[in-house]
Amino acid sequence: MSAVSAELKLPSVRDVLGRSDYAIISQLVEPNTRVLDVGCGEGELLHWLALHKGVDARGVEIVGSKVQRAIARGVSVYQGDIDQGLADYPDDAFDYVILSQTLQEVRKPLKVLKEMLRVSQRAIVAFPNFGHWTVRLSHLWSGRAPQTKLFPHDWFDSPNIHFLTIHDFEALASREHWTVERAIYLSGDTSVRIFPNLMAEVGVFVVRK
Amino acid sequence: MIVETQIVRFDSLPLDCGVILAPVDVAYETYGELNAAGSNAILLLHAFSGDAHAAGISHDGGKPGWWDNMVGPGKAFDTTKYFVICSNVLGGCKGTTGPASINPETGRPYGMSFPVISISDMVRLQKKLVNHLGISRLLAVAGGSMGGMQVLEWAVAYPESVACVIPIATTSRHSAQQIAFNEVGRQAIMADPDWCEGDYYDKKPPARGLSVARMVGHITYMSDDSMREKFGRRFRTQEPLPDFSSVFEVESYLRYRGSQFVDRFDANSYLYITKAMDLFDITNGHGSLPVALERTQSRFLVISFTSDWLYPTYQSLEIVSALRGRNRDVAFCELQSNYGHDAFLVDVGEQTDLIRGFLSSTYRERVARAS
Secondary structure, eight states: OOOOOTTSOSOSSHHHHOOHHHHHHHHHSOTTOEEEEETOTTSHHHHHHHHHHOOEEEEEEOOHHHHHHHHHTTOEEEEOOHHHHTTTSOTTOEEEEEEESOGGGSSOHHHHHHHHHHHEEEEEEEEEOTTSHHHHHHHHHHOSSOOOSSSOSOGGGOSOOOOOOHHHHHHHHHHTTOEEEEEEEEETTEEOOSOHHHHOSEEEEEEEO | OEEOOEEEEESOEEOTTSOEEOSEEEEEEEESOOOTTSOOEEEEEOOTTOOSOOSSEETTTOOBOTTTTTEETTSSEETTTOEEEEEOOTTOSSSSOOTTSEETTTTEEOGGGSOOOOHHHHHHHHHHHHHHTTOSSEEEEEEETHHHHHHHHHHHHOGGGEEEEEEESOOSBOOHHHHHHHHHHHHHHHHSGGGGGGOOTTSOOOHHHHHHHHHHHHHHHSOHHHHHHHTTTOBSSSSOOSSTTOOBHHHHHHHHHHHHHHHHOOHHHHHHHHHHHHHOBTTTTTSSHHHHHHTOOSEEEEEEETTOSSSOHHHHHHHHHHHHHTTOOEEEEEEOOSSGGGHHHHOOHHHHHHHHHHHHHHHHHHHHHHO
16 A cells, blocks of 8 residues: 655645545546546536546436536536445446545445446545544543534434544455555645544545455 | 528438338428537427427517527527527428328328328438538437437437437336327327318318317326416306306316317327327337447436426436446436426426536537547
């Protein structure tokens, strides 16, 4: 596994996309490739990738109003459920499948990850790190379900149904024999180099079968 | 925008049934200007009872087009940007050759001697028109309901001739329920003694049968919600009496729409066109939907509506699923509407945003590729 990539420019597209994981993902994707963004929201990332990197951009999103805005942006988005949304695609249909800030919300994360690696050469997965020190402290001090900047929801209305840490994801990748091509750890706009499981708010992984 | 329907005559058209129809007239309208590269042309395909008059105000009757809310300057099909074409379908009664046209061999209207036509015959004729207008590749082909079936046929039959396609509230083939409703309409017409085996052109037309057929049609175009909202249980007459003289508003509306239809539609066209819809199956000759759609090269935007029970979302999803299975470029959205199947004609706000964005990104790509 490679360490934090020093050659990555830090958020060049943050102004456009407003999220540091998008800024990294937009740099990880090679030009003129086929990209599927699962849980693509309003298609901002795909739109940017299509415009600036000439990618063949597709998306899956469940919320109708977001699908409408994505299509109105000119991005080919399919309105459907992520847990089943990948089943129709043939094997190796894409060069990259992106799952950004959504893994913790899907019902069957392992099934989704396996499907991603079936339909694509590479999966780019970004998720909030439940191992971040603020989460640990919040839980330790309050004795209640943690509420932090990263996980702001009350337990009863949180969209998050799986709470994973960077170590958890690495363990799963190793168990499934996936190759982690890159791992980037982010805190705000900056990359984290030491103790990522404690210090990183978000982990971005590029994995291959 | 005052518009006028034009007519072009072609020597002949070979039909799927083996007959060569000759000659064939096509009624059409155009809006906007074709650009120098010929790359901004959009063909609109009307639904069952539509015609070539899609937009603007007709110069004779002063009537707005059937998709006037979607076609025009600044609208979804922006005529300041695109060159938009719409023609009346083969078998129709609004200027294109159909059963009411004169058979040159007999000097009398075809009636039931008109050959059985198909959706692909309609599309073959549209291709002739598009060629005649000097367009080799359309930017888009779009339409709802039966128009959507023609859209699918375009994408499969002429994959290189259209950059993107927009099938709305449609299906790759009719279900038993859809065939059943059409059959009720046909039987209503044929049961009318004035139908005379289709030979009524110099007599009284089968007005009662045709208007009942239209009444059934209108019920299927609306939804339970939209009918409740529009009519509820309100009476037309002020004091409802317990007899047949009392008329619910919904009854009065259906009768009005039925009788109005008789003035503008030919009963034999009703028979021929509904039959073409029922017999349409895009998988014919291909074996399966994925195999049929694998031929396509266009970008797809598939739209359905939540309350459309005549062409339910599952039928759109079958198309979308087959396209994704062959890794074709497809966008799909089910829009929220209470208007039932009519939504694509009347509830056009969100549909406009989708189509505008989809068209402009396709057009941008096309211009970028050409330069």
